[in-house]
Amino acid sequence: MAIDSKVVARAAHLARLRVDDSETAELSARLNDILGMVDQLQQADVDQVEPLAHPLEVSQPLRDDRVTEPDVRDKVLPLAPASEDGCFLVPRVIE
Amino acid sequence: MSHSGNWEVVIGLEVHVQLATQSKIFSGTSTQTGDDPNRHASLIDLGMPGTLPVVNKEAIRNAVRFGLAVNADIARRSVFERKNYFYPDLPKGYQTTQLAEPIVGAGEVEIQLESGDKKLVRIHHAHLEEDAGKSLHEDFHGQTGIDLNRAGTPLIEIVSEPDMSSAEEAVAFARKLHSIVTSLGICDGDMSQGNMRFDVNISVRRPGEPLGTRTETKNLNSFRFMEKAIALEVARQIDVLEDGGEIVQETRLYNGETNTARSMRTKEDANDYRYFPCPDLLPVMVSEEDIQTLRDELPELPDARKARYIEQYQLSAYDADLLSGSIATARYFETAAEHGGDAKLAANWVMGELAAKLNAEDKDIADSPVSAEHLGELIQRLKDGTISSKIAKQVFEACWNGDGSPDRIIEAQGLKQMSDSGELEKIVDQVIADSPAQVEDYRNSDDAKRKKKIGFFVGQVMKATQGKANPQQVNQLLQQKL
Amino acid sequence: MHDKTLTELKAGLNAGDFSSRELTEHFLDRIKRHDGELNSFITVTEEQALRQADAADQAIAAGDHRLLTGLPIAHKDIFCTEGVRTSCGSRMLDNFIAPYTATAVEKMATEGAVMLGKTNMDEFAMGSSNETSFYGPVKNPWDTERVPGGSSGGAAAGLAARLAPGATGTDTGGSIRQPAALNGVTGLKPTYGRVSRWGMIAFASSLDQAGPLGLSAADCALMLQAMAGHDEKDSTCLNEPVDDYLGALDQSVDGLKIGVPEEFFPDNLDGAIADNAREAMRELEKQGAKLIKLSLPSIKLSVPAYYVIAPAEASSNLSRFDGVRFGYRCEDPKDLEDLYKRSRSEGFGAEVKRRILVGTYALSAGYYDAYYKRAQKVRRLIRDDFSRAFKDVDVIMGPTSPETAFKLGAKADDPVNMYMADVFTIAVNLAGLPALSMPSGFINGLPAGTQVIGNYFQEGRILNVAHRYQMATDWHQQAPGGFA
Structure with missing residues (x-):
């Protein structure tokens, strides 16, 4: 399945990556190389096979409903590019 | 505005129920949110690099309790998936939720209507997921502040079939769910705080026609608003269709203060959430034994x-x-x-x-x-x-x-009813003495009329006793004396 | 002192031959003198190292000898270390001072380890040559015009040049084993779920696993002994008892059944590489092991399956790097969209962006079944191939890498060719099995490695096999010249 620049642009938007026009051709070519290799998967006969999400088929351990995590605000807010009054700041969001 | 002919209304609900657990669904962070912003947002809730989720047992149990309460199939194996999208109140860039294998399967709820009729509303499924944080738009001089205290709070999302055909039915269903989750004690039911949130999917059609395009109305923080919002949206859709227009699939935000709704800005490109099983979590298994225990313990x-x-x-x-x-x-x-x-x-x-x-x-x-x-x-x-x-x-x-x-x-306040019949008798006598014309009139009336006319004397006695007389006693006395 | 193995250094510390401070200063000095050339460290934590060394010396004086007391270890810069920059080789996290410490690092510290610093790596562990690091490529100490492999290239190169006596790495598709092979050191990827992933910055969550790199199998056993074990903070970390890896090292390999998959010796494989691996197996044969030919037919599809699953998971795992709560943010974003797109485009390098795009595409509507779901099905076939094989054999062996260290830049513009560097290692991650790479000789002066794959939780077995091999050979004792 070859992809064109439109598909690349769409994936880039979904992934919130900016792809400049100058990069698109090269990027599409590389992605097509990768997808071309990946397309070998289409040869596999897997109609009767269940997908495997985890190598070990074990079940989720469950945690007791207790508060164990401390308040880390004063530790993490300084890591933020922009913060004020205990909040992380972003450009205005319009709903 | 008057609408021509018959329209059928088709309503389905998506209900978010905040589970009343101590800690969040995937972290041991307190679910309290009232304090300062980001005081209840741990490394995990903040999506710090390298942090990982672990599932809260009580969230699972609460979801199972709900499923049992609506006679639903409980999935012995359910899977958390990631719903990928970017939003500042979504710290990891994905919401951990369930899609293909939810914990609660199909169920049903019976609603009682004012007419005395009952109706079954089917539940398509209910799944567990994490809540997002909050965007604060005031006080940040044109920017938006992000508070992640609520991020990771456990929710069950209940999705109904589109089985309701009026606002009354939708509200009855919503109330019933509210009643079930509060009876179970899995949610405090506080709609004003958003602890239970109802999104209403509405479409209209002519009888016999296929389903119309639906819209989703959000922000209904009371049952009263829900009823009004449905009426508003139904009327709007019928207007549009009768004017030859088309319904656009959209999300509408209801404003209870003004009883209006507006379309939320919808991106031209519909989102593609790229769901896939969360690789940080394993399938959740619920045993027959666990289910039986929870069933036995249901309130x-x-x-x-x-x-x-x-x-x-x-x-x-x-x-x-x-x-x-x-x-x-x-x-x-x-x-x-x-x-x-x-x-x-x-x-x-x-x-x-x-x-x-x-x-x-x-x-x-x-x-x-x-x-x-x-x-x-x-x-x-x-x-x-x-x-x-x-x-x-x-x-x-x-x-x-x-x-x-x-x-x-x-x-x-001395409001005790006069039980002393002697005192009451004096007052009755006084009233009779003070109203000779009415007494005359009463005495000349037949039984049927007397029954009405005695009311005047009762009123006078009650007035004189400041309402403290026993009306039955007054009646008796009056009948005797008149 | 630096030519000694961790095991030897431990004995020296405990015997009082030298102090942890002396040892630590020695390695810090070597890093200062040689790492300008190799670039194997992103951050050197000198002060903290000396503090930890002093504490270790006090512990030793008090008779508190733990597994790693006083031993200097270099951690891959993918592990969060509280108060220390944790960059993951990316501009995105160039300014990220981790607010907490990864369990694997914590466990080693609890056993007395001294952290020398944080090693260079491919950006977000995406690469097989260490050329995608924001901090520049690491050079292979055997030939500084060549790559050290990746993504744990800094760990393997630093270790080979004896800038650290032990190191941690992570392995998603071969990122411990392939650089170990290319630098002539021993590297172990444990069973998926053996070592906690808490605090290890995720690349592909269902494949990532932390493990040790050392100068010998015994050193790896020592480090794994400290790293392994249940962690309730990681749902996928299994609550299985940790074996006595050190105790199992000396077991005989007489009667050991070694599976030799034909798929690890394809017709187009470099003859020298094939011969090298066969020679290693012959050495074990001499000790009584039996070679059994077998086939793992589905592993031919492991590279394509991996290059769907890993990018898909990565595309989601890397969404949290959005310029809001930590990490890089672009200058003057004009709106939210601009903030996201520029921060991410400027913060991530080309290979990371490529993989995010591939993963996003593979998960998007209309392609999910053809790519992601199909890859997960192939994943089951691969796992089942191994499970069948392990009914008949104890370990599976073959070359770690289809080639020795290649020239810097040789594959930089050819991702698919680069991906083939992991053709023999990737299937192991898809199946979640433990595997190690041990030095097995030289081809044209460059190290070659042989891979030993074990069944689930058989780390002790594969370490034992490698140890027996190393008892009979001295490839693992060879050090590159020029780093005196």
């Missing part, structure tokens, strides 16, 4: 409570439904009935005076200034003849205003 549910009310208190199905409908109302009613020694009276007071007053002041029954015990006391006094029903309303009012217990109020 009394609204349907059972309703049946008990009908049986135990001889209430009508509709009254029983209203009173059993919310756990808070049910608790209040049962306490009042017990203390008052009269369930019928308690029912009438709870659905009448109390409901009106709560409604007028927009209060929850749990916050009622008149406690259930006090209402019970009031009912007792009414029953034993200490006060008349008219005075009872006055006592109720005083109790509501914080003047103390009914007994205290009756005592302090």
